[in-house]
Each structure stands twice: as C-alpha cells, then as structure tokens.
Amino acid sequence: MGPKHDVLGGGLAVTFGLALLLWLIPFHVSEDPGLRLPVSILPRIVAWLLIGLGTLQMAGGVLRLSATPGRAELLPDRSEAKMVLLVLVILALAVTGMSWAGYLIAAPLLMAALAWIHTPSAPLRIVLAALLGPGVIYVAVRFVFERMLP
Amino acid sequence: MSDILLQAAGAAFQISTILAVLAGVAIGIVIGAIPGLNAAMAIAVAVPLTFTMSPLAAIGMLVGVMKGGGFGGAVGAALLNTPGEPSAAATALDAYPLAKEQGKPRKALKMALYSSVAGDTWSDIVLITFAFPLAKVAGQMGKVEQTALILFSFTMIAGLSGRSLIRGLIATLLGLLFALVGRIEVGFAERFTFGLLELSDGLPIAAVAIGVLALPEVLIQIVRGRGGGSEGVPTGDNEPRGSKALTFAEYWSARWAIVRGAMIGTLIGALPGLGSSVAAFLSYGVSKRMSRHPEKFGKGSLEGIAASESANSAVNGANLIPLLTLGIPGNVTAALLIGAFIIHGVDPGPAVFTKDAPLIFGLFIAMFIANAGVLLIGNFSLGAFALILRTPGQVIYPLVALLCITGVYISAGMGLMGVWIMLVFGVLGYLMRRFDYSVVNFVIGFVLGDAFEQNLRGSITILHRDPWHGILNHPFAIAMVALTAAVVLAIMVRSIRGRF
Numbered sequence: 001m002g003p004k005h006d007v008l009g010g011g012l013a014v015t016f017g018l019a020l021l022l023w024l025i026p027f028h029v030s031e032d033p034g035l036r037l038p039v040s041i042l043p044r045i046v047a048w049l050l051i052g053l054g055t056l057q058m059a060g061g062v063l064r065l066s067a068t069p070g071r072a073e074l075l076p077d078r079s080e081a082k083m084v085l086l087v088l089v090i091l092a093l094a095v096t097g098m099s100w101a102g103y104l105i106a107a108p109l110l111m112a113a114l115a116w117i118h119t120p121s122a123p124l125r126i127v128l129a130a131l132l133g134p135g136v137i138y139v140a141v142r143f144v145f146e147r148m149l150p
Numbered sequence: 151m152s153d154i155l156l157q158a159a160g161a162a163f164q165i166s167t168i169l170a171v172l173a174g175v176a177i178g179i180v181i182g183a184i185p186g187l188n189a190a191m192a193i194a195v196a197v198p199l200t201f202t203m204s205p206l207a208a209i210g211m212l213v214g215v216m217k218g219g220g221f222g223g224a225v226g227a228a229l230l231n232t233p234g235e236p237s238a239a240a241t242a243l244d245a246y247p248l249a250k251e252q253g254k255p256r257k258a259l260k261m262a263l264y265s266s267v268a269g270d271t272w273s274d275i276v277l278i279t280f281a282f283p284l285a286k287v288a289g290q291m292g293k294v295e296q297t298a299l300i301l302f303s304f305t306m307i308a309g310l311s312g313r314s315l316i317r318g319l320i321a322t323l324l325g326l327l328f329a330l331v332g333r334i335e336v337g338f339a340e341r342f343t344f345g346l347l348e349l350s351d352g353l354p355i356a357a358v359a360i361g362v363l364a365l366p367e368v369l370i371q372i373v374r375g376r377g378g379g380s381e382g383v384p385t386g387d388n389e390p391r392g393s394k395a396l397t398f399a400e401y402w403s404a405r406w407a408i409v410r411g412a413m414i415g416t417l418i419g420a421l422p423g424l425g426s427s428v429a430a431f432l433s434y435g436v437s438k439r440m441s442r443h444p445e446k447f448g449k450g451s452l453e454g455i456a457a458s459e460s461a462n463s464a465v466n467g468a469n470l471i472p473l474l475t476l477g478i479p480g481n482v483t484a485a486l487l488i489g490a491f492i493i494h495g496v497d498p499g500p501a502v503f504t505k506d507a508p509l510i511f512g513l514f515i516a517m518f519i520a521n522a523g524v525l526l527i528g529n530f531s532l533g534a535f536a537l538i539l540r541t542p543g544q545v546i547y548p549l550v551a552l553l554c555i556t557g558v559y560i561s562a563g564m565g566l567m568g569v570w571i572m573l574v575f576g577v578l579g580y581l582m583r584r585f586d587y588s589v590v591n592f593v594i595g596f597v598l599g600d601a602f603e604q605n606l607r608g609s610i611t612i613l614h615r616d617p618w619h620g621i622l623n624h625p626f627a628i629a630m631v632a633l634t635a636a637v638v639l640a641i642m643v644r645s646i647r648g649r650f
Contacts, residue, residue, distance in 0.1 A: 005585055008585070012585075028342050029342065031339055032338060032339035034337060035339070036611060037607055039334055040341075042326075042330060042603050042606065043330055043341065046326060053320050054320065057314075057316045057320070080373055080374070083373035087372055087373060088573065091573055091576075095566055095570065107555075110551075111548045111552055115544045117375075118372045118375050118543055122542075125544065129544070129545045129548070129549070133548070133549045133552060141560060146202065149556065150559070150566065
C-alpha cells in the first residue's frame with residue numbers, strides 16, 4: 001500500500017472519529033445516571049484514538065508523498081469497485097425479493113445473476129446451478145436443520 | 151474426575167458428535183482446497199449449521215472445519231500453486247514442483263497430509279498438557295489483570311498480524327467499537343441502535359464475521375470471474391504405480407523436519423497474533439538450513455513440504471491454549487471459535503475448566519477424532535481433489551454467496567435484518583481489504599470488545615480511589631502494560647529502521 005492509501009485511509013479514520021464525537025455519540029448513546037462511569041466513555045476513547053492514529057497515518061503518507069514526488073500510484077481498482085457495487089446491489093435486490101416473493105423465487109434468480117457475472121457463458125450450466133443449488137440448500141435447511149426460510 | 155472423563159467420552163463418542171466432527175473435516179478440506187477460500191471463511195459459513203447441535207457436536211464440528219481447512223489449503227498449493235490458505239504458500243514452494251514438474255501429485259499430497267496430522271496431533275497433546283495448569287494460574291487473575299492482558303493481546307495482534315501497527319490498531323478499534331452496539335450489560339442505556347429493536351442485543355457475530363471475512367472475498371472472485379474450473383490439474387493418473395505411494399522410508403527421512411515444524415508451530419500458535427503463515431515460513435527456513443539436502447528445497451523436497459505443513463497445522467491446537475485458558479483468541483479462526491462458544495452458552499476462559507469440564511474434555515477427544523478424520527478423509531479423497539479444483543468458479547462462488555445469506559438468515563435470529571447487517575459489513579470488509587486494514591484484527595476486536603469493556607469498567611471501579619497505589623497491588627497488570635509499551639516501541643523502531 002502506498003502513501004496515497006495512507007492519506008486516504010487515515011483521512012477516513014479521522015473523519016469517522018470526528019463523526020463519532022460530534023454526531024454518533026451525542027445523539028445515539030444514551031446515558032445511565034446510575035452507573036459510575038459514563039456509557040459513552042469507551043466509544044469516546046475509541047473516537048479519540050481513531051483521530052490520533054488516523055492523523056499519524058495521514059502524516060506518514062504526506063511525508064512519503066513529498067519524499068517521492070510525481071510517483072504514480074493506483075488507488076483501488078475502480079472498475080472492480082464498480083462491479084462489486086453492482087453485485088452488492090443485486091444481493092440487496094435479492095434480499096428484498098426474498099421478503100416479497102420468498103426464497104425459492106429470489107435465490108435461483110440471484111444465483112443465476114451472480115453466475116452470469118462470473119462467466120457470461122454456458123447458460124445451461126447456469127440454469128442447472130440456479131435450480132439445483134438453492135433447491136438443495138432449501139431442502140437441507142427446511143428438513144435437516146428444521147429451520148424456516150423466507 | 152473419572153466421572154467427568156466418562157461423561158466427556160460418552161458425549162464425544164456419540165455417533166452424532168463423531169458425524170458432526172467428520173462433516174466439519176470434510177467441509178474444511180473442500181472449502182480450504184478452493185482457491186480464494188480458507189479455513190476462517192469455512193468456519194464462518196459453518197457456524198450457522200451448528201445451531202441445532204449440542205455444544206460439543208457444534209464446537210467439535212467447527213474444530214473439524216479448522217483442522218480440515220488447514221490441510222485443504224495444501225491441496226490448492228500442491229495442485230495449482232494457488233494456496234487456499236496463505237500459510238500453505240510455503241507448502242507450494244515444494245509441493246507444486248513435485249506434483250507438476252516431477253508428476254507426483256499424490257506423493258506431494260500424502261506428505262502434506264501425514265505431516266499436517268502429525269503437527270496437529272502434537273500441538274493437541276501440548277494443549278491438553280498445559281491447558282489445565284495455565285487455566286489454574288489464569289483463574290487467579292482479576293479484572294485489572296484481564297484488562298491489561300486484553301490490551302497486550304490487541305497490541306500484539308495489531309502489530310504482528312499486519313504490515314503496519316497503526317493500520318492494525320485502527321482495525322482493532324473499529325471491531326471494538328462495533329462490539330459496543332446495543333444495550334449495555336448493566337442498566338438500560340443503549341449505544342448506536344438508531345432506534346432499531348433488533349440491535350438492542352448487539353450485532354450478531356455470524357453476520358459480522360461472514361460479512362467481513364467471507365463475503366468480500368466471494369464478491370471479488372465473482373467480479374474477477376476467476377477461480378475453479380482449473381484445467382491441467384495434475385491428477386497423478388499416469389503416475390507409475392510405484393511412485394504414487396509415499397514410502398515409510400521417505401516419510402521417515404523427513405521426521406526431523408516434522409518434529410521441528412510441530413514445535414515451531416506449537417510455540418507460535420500459543421502466542422497471539424503471529425499465526426500459521428509465520429510458523430510455516432519459519433519452519434521451512436529452519437529446516438532448509440538444517441537439512442542435509444538444502445539444494446533440493448524449492449524443487450520438490452519432501453522435507454520442505456513436511457516442515458511447512460507440520461508447522462502450520464501445529465498452530466491449530468496451540469491456538470486453543472490462549473483461547474481456552476484466557477479467553478483470548480490468537481488468530482481469526484480462534485476468534486470465530488470464541489463466537490461459537492458464546493453462541494452455545496459457553497464462556498471461554500479459565501472458569502470453563504471447572505464450569506464446563508465435560509465439554510472441554512469432550513472437545514479434547516473430538517480434536518483427536520478430527521485428526522483421525524483428516525487422515526482418513528484426506529487419504530481416501532486424494533483422487534477427488536482434482537475434481538473439486540475443476541468445478542467451475544461460475545458455480546462455486548455464487549453458491550458460497552447464497553450459503554452466506556442463508557447461513558446468516560438462520561443463525562442471526564433476526565430474520566432478513568441479519569442479512570442486511572452482513573451486507574453492510576461486506577462493504578466494510580471490502581474497503582478494509584482494499585485499504586490494507588486487517589479484517590483479522592477487526593474480528594478479534596469485535597469478539598473481545600465486550601469482555602474488554604466489562605473488565606475495564608471493573609478495573610476503574612477497583613482503582614478509582616487511589617489508582618497509583620492501587621495498581622501496585624497488580625504486578626501482573628503492570629508487567630502486561632510494560633510489555634505492551636515494549637511491543638509498541640519495538641515495532642516503531644523496526645518501522646523507522648526499515649524506512650531509513
């Protein structure tokens with residue numbers, strides 16, 4: 001990992017630490033007056049440590065950047081990140097689909113979509129996998145583990 | 151004592167327990183053999199399968215997955231030069247040349263299998279020998295000592311398991327923070343629940359672990375369109391009959407490499423943070439230096455395979471020493487096992503040896519059953535490994551993604567909400583991988599977060615009147631804090647020296 005990753009990663013840690021101190025802890029941590037120590041003490045310690053460590057990481061990145069000016073460095077592969085986002089959207093749609101239409105409808109569609117993204121060929125194999133995979137899982141969960149699926 | 155042993159043996163030798171352990175071994179070998187997947191992911195995916203089982207069968211199954219996964223990693227290393235586990239990378243240095251270039255895949259796999267089981271069995275014996283006395287000592291520790299010990303473990307794991315102490319600490323802190331979600335142990339105050347009733351009991355470990363460990367890897371494999379369906383996997387079908395088998399003389403010639411590997415693996419496994427990759431490479435290096443034929447290393451040396459496999463498998467049993475005696479996981483598989491213990495109502499730590507003694511003795515027996523299972527299943531399925539590796543990734547990875555969703559749905563106990571949580575942590579896990587933050591540290595921070603907070607609160611209550619004099623009554627805690635500072639200093643000095 002290069003200096004740009006340090007600057008960006010450290011920046012994210014500092015931002016998250018600040019978000020904790022300024023928003024998340026004040027508005028989403030309730031206190032219990034009966035306790036000796038405030039409920040928010042550990043989250044506050046974590047927030048300050050994130051800010052401190054993030055700043056150190058950023059500073060290290062900046063120093064390394066200035067020591068090697070003009071050095072080309074690739075940030076995370078954007079095309080891969082876009083595809084991962086697409087798969088996550090498909091997963092989210094499948095989960096929503098499971099609550100509306102049920103596992104036996106949504107799971108084969110999800111399986112087929114993911115198999116197509118992995119390798120867009122061999123449609124017969126995709127159809128078979130999309131039918132057999134979720135079918136076997138459903139039967140195992142329903143009858144072996146005796147649990148219900150949506 | 152004899153009653154407890156009989157009770158433990160009775161539970162361990164029940165057919166349901168044996169089948170669960172063997173099923174775990176088979177799952178571990180298969181998942182460990184698939185490039186891109188590993189034992190930790192196998193355990194994360196297998197946790198939901200254990201929900202309807204007894205605690206012994208459940209934990210025995212997961213231990214089986216861990217042991218099977220350890221050997222499974224060697225399969226991809228030998229046949230594809232793509233280790234399923236990072237620790238099997240050292241195995242690949244010799245197993246692949248032996249399998250591919252010399253055309254002896256079965257010999258390579260058998261050497262890996264026998265060395266792996268030998269290392270594993272040795273470390274289990276060490277675990278059983280030392281766990282009880284260590285647990286007795288650990289049982290004397292109070293909250294102040296435990297807080298200092300967890301702090302030391304966090305620092306060790308953060309500093310040694312990744313390339314950067316700062317990144318390691320940030321990852322651990324994030325895990326710790328997410329462990330704080332929900333209602334606190336005493337009282338009614340809540341943290342970060344955003345008004346959602348489902349989050350009152352905290353985030354489910356299955357959803358978090360599968361989210362950060364398994365899902366990002368599966369997503370990456372799916373979008374890259376890689377993995378599985380590997381053509382040209384050496385099957386050894388054309389091997390001359392005589393050269394297929396590993397002779398006793400060949401195995402015996404590597405005995406010292408196995409002994410050294412087992413000892414190194416056990417020592418490293420007992421320390422938090424170092425892990426099986428360090429053990430495997432260290433053992434490989436030591437064996438190469440001490441071998442009569444160092445020139446053969448890297449060209450298909452049986453000693454090289456034995457050194458690496460015995461060491462990385464010996465880490466398995468030794469990892470359970472800090473887990474069972476102190477309640478502190480040494481690596482991510484141990485962290486997941488802690489999660490499984492908690493899910494099944496068992497609190498790992500020194501008290502477990504008195505409170506749940508039959509379970510612990512039963513677990514020790516189950517570990518030996520698992521070793522026998524790895525030996526049997528590994529031996530009889532050598533021919534099937536090529537088939538596993540030839541199964542198209544187009545089928546494997548979507549199936550694993552579906553297993554993740556299904557597993558979290560049935561295990562998290564909060565319906566599809568658990569699956570949504572897994573997806574959120576999947577995104578976090580992906581970002582952490584891309585920015586080189588250790589998900590291992592994250593999971594360990596998450597698993598230990600609750601215990602850390604409880605001990606910290608207890609410590610502050612004990613020390614609040616006169617902290618400076620009070621701490622003098624806790625020499626072990628002082629030693630741990632000093633060690634923590636020494637570790638931080640040593641890592642900083644190493645990092646500065648490395649830079650200039």
